[in-house]
Amino acid sequence: MQQVLERRLEIGFALLILAVLLLFFGVGLSYPARPRELPLLVAGIGIVLVLVHLANVIRKPAVPGKTVGADWNWKAVFLAFGSLALYLLATLVVGMVLSSAIIVYGSGLAFGAQNKVKLAVITGVTVAAIYLLFVIALRVPLYPGLLGDLSF
Amino acid sequence: MELVWEGLLAALSPSSILVILVGVFVGIIIGIIPGIGAGVGLALLLPVIFNFPPLLGLMLLIALWAADGYGASITSILMKVPGGAGAVATCFDGYPMARQGKASEAIGLSMGASMVGGILGAVVLMLVAPPLARLAVEIGPAEYTVLAILGMTLIGGMSVQEPIKGLIAAVIGLLTSFIGYDLSTGFVRYNFGTQYLFDGVELTLALIGIFAIASLLEAGQEGGTVVEMGKMTGSVVKGLKDALFRWPISTLRGSLAGILMGVVPGIGITLSSLAAYDMEKRFSKHPEKFGQGAPEGVIGPEAANNSTQPASLIPTLTLGIPAGSTSAIFLGALIMYGINPGMSLFQERGVMVWALMWGIIVASIAYVAVGLLFANFFARLTIVPIEYLVPITLATCFIGAYTENNSYGDLVVAFLYGALGLLMAILKYPAAPAVLGVVLGPVLERNYSRALLMSQGSYGIFFQTPLLIALWILLVLVIGGPLLLKVVRKKAKA
Numbered sequence: 001m002q003q004v005l006e007r008r009l010e011i012g013f014a015l016l017i018l019a020v021l022l023l024f025f026g027v028g029l030s031y032p033a034r035p036r037e038l039p040l041l042v043a044g045i046g047i048v049l050v051l052v053h054l055a056n057v058i059r060k061p062a063v064p065g066k067t068v069g070a071d072w073n074w075k076a077v078f079l080a081f082g083s084l085a086l087y088l089l090a091t092l093v094v095g096m097v098l099s100s101a102i103i104v105y106g107s108g109l110a111f112g113a114q115n116k117v118k119l120a121v122i123t124g125v126t127v128a129a130i131y132l133l134f135v136i137a138l139r140v141p142l143y144p145g146l147l148g149d150l151s152f
Numbered sequence: 153m154e155l156v157w158e159g160l161l162a163a164l165s166p167s168s169i170l171v172i173l174v175g176v177f178v179g180i181i182i183g184i185i186p187g188i189g190a191g192v193g194l195a196l197l198l199p200v201i202f203n204f205p206p207l208l209g210l211m212l213l214i215a216l217w218a219a220d221g222y223g224a225s226i227t228s229i230l231m232k233v234p235g236g237a238g239a240v241a242t243c244f245d246g247y248p249m250a251r252q253g254k255a256s257e258a259i260g261l262s263m264g265a266s267m268v269g270g271i272l273g274a275v276v277l278m279l280v281a282p283p284l285a286r287l288a289v290e291i292g293p294a295e296y297t298v299l300a301i302l303g304m305t306l307i308g309g310m311s312v313q314e315p316i317k318g319l320i321a322a323v324i325g326l327l328t329s330f331i332g333y334d335l336s337t338g339f340v341r342y343n344f345g346t347q348y349l350f351d352g353v354e355l356t357l358a359l360i361g362i363f364a365i366a367s368l369l370e371a372g373q374e375g376g377t378v379v380e381m382g383k384m385t386g387s388v389v390k391g392l393k394d395a396l397f398r399w400p401i402s403t404l405r406g407s408l409a410g411i412l413m414g415v416v417p418g419i420g421i422t423l424s425s426l427a428a429y430d431m432e433k434r435f436s437k438h439p440e441k442f443g444q445g446a447p448e449g450v451i452g453p454e455a456a457n458n459s460t461q462p463a464s465l466i467p468t469l470t471l472g473i474p475a476g477s478t479s480a481i482f483l484g485a486l487i488m489y490g491i492n493p494g495m496s497l498f499q500e501r502g503v504m505v506w507a508l509m510w511g512i513i514v515a516s517i518a519y520v521a522v523g524l525l526f527a528n529f530f531a532r533l534t535i536v537p538i539e540y541l542v543p544i545t546l547a548t549c550f551i552g553a554y555t556e557n558n559s560y561g562d563l564v565v566a567f568l569y570g571a572l573g574l575l576m577a578i579l580k581y582p583a584a585p586a587v588l589g590v591v592l593g594p595v596l597e598r599n600y601s602r603a604l605l606m607s608q609g610s611y612g613i614f615f616q617t618p619l620l621i622a623l624w625i626l627l628v629l630v631i632g633g634p635l636l637l638k639v640v641r642k643k644a645k646a
Binding site: 024134 | 324327341342373537538546547558567574575578596597
């Protein structure tokens with residue numbers, strides 16, 4: 001099962017890259033000679049490379065015990081990645097300083113933090129440190145969000 | 153000689169020392185934060201130094217810039233998160249050392265190599281700045297094109313296990329670099345109707361996404377601590393000593409690579425450190441140990457990226473040509489003080505120029521002193537549980553991505569790069585060739601187009617000068633040398 005998943009992932013990723021390369025190649029054809037020269041060359045080389053790679057993956061039998069991603073904790077990865085996506089959305093509303101709490105708390109939980117109170121304290125301290133270091137000390141104007149936040 | 157002496161005295165005055173220490177401290181902090189490099193640090197300090205006397209203001213910038221390279225190596229070693237583009241190569245062996253419990257030692261190696269690199273770069277700046285600057289000007293678009301192709305050969309050393317995946321990663325990086333307006337014609341490409349992509353995609357975002365976010369998610373899902381065995385061995389002082397006395401050749405070789413590449417405007421710190429890493433691997437008797445915690449893999453790149461900084465000042469000070477974005481900001485500071493760069497600068501403001509050069513040396517020693525105070529604290533971060541350490545670093549990465557242009561779009565691009573980097577990590581595609589592609593793409597394309605414009609489309613321009621011929625020979629040697637060596641060794645064995 002794992003080998004099937006691995007092969008699907010490997011082929012899927014290669015097909016995704018191939019689609020992007022074909023897009024770059026196709027769009028590039030409409031450009032004038034000079035600006036399209038190198039992009040077409042590089043995309044063309046890329047297409048050949050991906051096709052060779054795909055042929056290799058399909059031809060080779062799966063090697064038991066050498067499965068890509070077998071040792072990954074997928075649940076943790078998806079949850080942590082989800083917290084990053086949520087952070088991006090929250091930043092639009094409450095700004096970067098406050099939304100940082102989502103990354104810290106969310107990915108902390110995803111990565112298996114057992115002590116939720118300790119994680120909450122660390123989250124609070126991190127948000128305060130971000131505010132003090134970037135907004136106050138370095139005077140970096142962080143994204144304020146729709147509601148505006150501590151950075152202004 | 154009098155100017156040299158007066159410059160030294162000015163650099164050693166109590167006010168200069170104080171300013172250097174402050175600059176070094178800020179530089180280390182800025183270096184540690186992924187995405188915030190010396191360029192942003194210098195830009196943030198410009199309004200602060202406006203009321204400073206010129207020497208002290210410039211000394212503060214120089215010290216920050218010098219210490220940034222060392223600071224950037226710390227997160228590379230501890231978390232496989234490069235603090236800046238110059239610290240990418242440090243991840244390759246620095247992080248495995250941290251996993252083996254040798255974070256202190258790796259930090260010490262970085263400190264020692266950085267110090268020597270910084271000092272040697274400054275000495276070269278003192279001794280041969282004008283002739284080196286003239287040589288740099290001789291390098292035209294055709295030479296840059298071949299240099300960029302030469303840089304591409306580094307991909308081979310970065311993707312030993314599955315070369316085809318390294319090449320595909322490099323293609324992804326190169327194509328990314330083509331997004332935005334074409335540097336020679338102004339034609340906008342691959343922006344897909346959005347204004348955001350007009351200027352292309354920043355290297356920092358690729359670095360944060362492909363390297364930092366992907367590495368952090370990988371480390372996070374593994375859990376535990378960075379140190380695999382649960383205990384730490386080695387010490388900062390041992391690492392420092394090793395860089396100076398056990399592997400002096402690696403330190404010198406890295407420094408030399410950094411100086412040579414730093415003096416050429418536009419080549420930059422990323423390439424110098426990656427080239428130094430590649431060089432160490434090629435010269436090593438045990439290349440198989442690289443990527444698994446080889447000390448030379450930390451020393452070479454660190455010496456290179458710290459010697460690049462003073463070397464990049466050579467064209468900036470002598471010709472007014474910035475070698476990169478950070479030296480452009482430094483040039484801005486000079487102009488802000490009414491100081492005009494050029495050969496005459498050494499006569500008109502001799503004491504100040506010499507004081508700045510000595511300042512780099514003092515700063516290089518100062519960050520070892522400051523670094524020694526904090527190195528053990530940093531190293532102990534490797535025994536902090538991942539579930540607390542990684543989330544904090546992730547939050548800092550996104551802030552680093554945002555500060556590049558103060559744009560929300562940059563956060564989204566860093567996130568998308570993170571997704572790409574994660575898939576690459578899962579499927580074992582090496583990330584470094586992609587970054588190299590992003591770095592070299594613009595250098596290659598801009599100069600290739602310019603060279604062909606100059607020659608009215610004739611490819612003969614790429615073979616016209618003795619320097620070009622030498623570069624092509626070097627290219628053939630770099631590509632064909634290892635193959636030839638293999639054949640010779642096989643024959644010798646037979």
